[in-house]
Amino acid sequence: MSEKGLFCGINRPQDPSNMTDMEKKHMPVIDCPDTVKAGEPFKVGIKVGEMPHVMEEGHHIQWIDVYSGENFYVRVDLTPVFTRPEITVTLHKGGKHRTSTLRVIERCNLHGQWEATKEITVTE
DSSP: OOTGGGGSSEEOOSSTTSOOHHHHHHSEEEEOOSEEETTOOEEEEEEEOSSOOOOBTTBOEEEEEEEETTEEEEEEEOOTTTOOSEEEEEEOOOSSOSEEEEEEEEEETTTEEEEEEEEEEEEO
16 A cells, blocks of 8 residues: 555555554554443543554654444544553443444544444443
């Protein structure tokens, strides 16, 4: 993938079972329960990369967004040098859907936006 192409849309690994070092540094990792109860809060931990991503003035993660399906939940803006690209948010799901897809999109100032998803089951 060319550097220029990284800013043309949202990036995902070409082969999730065999990611490149760049993909390992940029793919969000979502840590949350596989099953949640409707209306009850649950924690979602997110870190950028299986491999640590730098947070320097010239190369850093700018923000992390969290969605459920197409519904926007939260954005966390990050500051280079003083923060790490790891967040924890508390969410809750309504009971309308039995399954839901959490989507996390992060933006690296040099390598564009990267997305990860995780399916969760919502019980009553």
